[in-house]
Amino acid sequence: xxxxxxxxxxxxxxxxxxxxxxxxxxxxxxxxxxxxxxxxxxxxxxxxxxxxxxxxxxxxxxxxxxxxxxxxxxxxxxxxxxxxxxxxxxxxxxxxxxxxxxxxxxxxxxxxxxxxxxxxxxxxxxxxxxxxxxxxxxxxxxxxxxxxxxxxxxxxxxxxxxxxxxxxxxxxxxxxxxxxxxxxxxxxxxxxxxxxxxxxxxxxxxxxxxxxxxxxxxxxxxxxxxxxxxxxxxxxxxxxxxxxxxxxxxxxxxxxx
Numbered sequence: 001x002x003x004x005x006x007x008x009x010x011x012x013x014x015x016x017x018x019x020x021x022x023x024x025x026x027x028x029x030x031x032x033x034x035x036x037x038x039x040x041x042x043x044x045x046x047x048x049x050x051x052x053x054x055x056x057x058x059x060x061x062x063x064x065x066x067x068x069x070x071x072x073x074x075x076x077x078x079x080x081x082x083x084x085x086x087x088x089x090x091x092x093x094x095x096x097x098x099x100x101x102x103x104x105x106x107x108x109x110x111x112x113x114x115x116x117x118x119x120x121x122x123x124x125x126x127x128x129x130x131x132x133x134x135x136x137x138x139x140x141x142x143x144x145x146x147x148x149x150x151x152x153x154x155x156x157x158x159x160x161x162x163x164x165x166x167x168x169x170x171x172x173x174x175x176x177x178x179x180x181x182x183x184x185x186x187x188x189x190x191x192x193x194x195x196x197x198x199x200x201x202x203x204x205x206x207x208x209x210x211x212x213x214x215x216x217x218x219x220x221x222x223x224x225x226x227x228x229x230x231x232x233x234x235x236x237x238x239x240x241x242x243x244x245x246x247x248x249x250x251x252x253x254x255x256x257x
Contacts, residue, residue, distance in 0.1 A: 149185035
């Protein structure tokens, strides 16, 4: 008799767990939720370790924490859980374009962002004091926020971006979300930052830019309607009053292009 015995059900069990963990990773990658998930997983593994070593007091404490932690996980990951359940309930779940199709590289994310077009559009809109907010996704595709807007799926261009934010355009309110070289949606609703120390002289576009980048890995570019200045938000922090060249250098650095 060997040290470990495996049968077909054990192998199937491992494959199913790996599959579910991979799908969970795809849902939360690029968000602050992944760091919370790693923390919870580390505590769970520590609990199992002290339980195996028969450290009863510490095992009891960690066991109680894990028990209560289930409710905390539901609260913290409510958006991710909602997306996961919607994915399971989707009639295309088992189709060739569903989750069983493993896309290790997202073709849209892999496509290079058209930095020059974004910079030119922001520069022109700054000159005319046309307010705008452009969100550039990275690993997190921001599907929840794309759903709040008008789906476009058009190639990014300087002229198209300016036309979207033109003051008489029906799409000028809200944010444009760009993934790779594609404008995914316009008129998207973004969360605003809740930090009390955020400068009160900055408007809702700046608060939304800081808010969307606070808990995701996206980058948000803002053109102020009042001052005609360009700002960029990343990781919840704002860089204010950038020139077109400074914006281009920032995007090239952060997007590695």
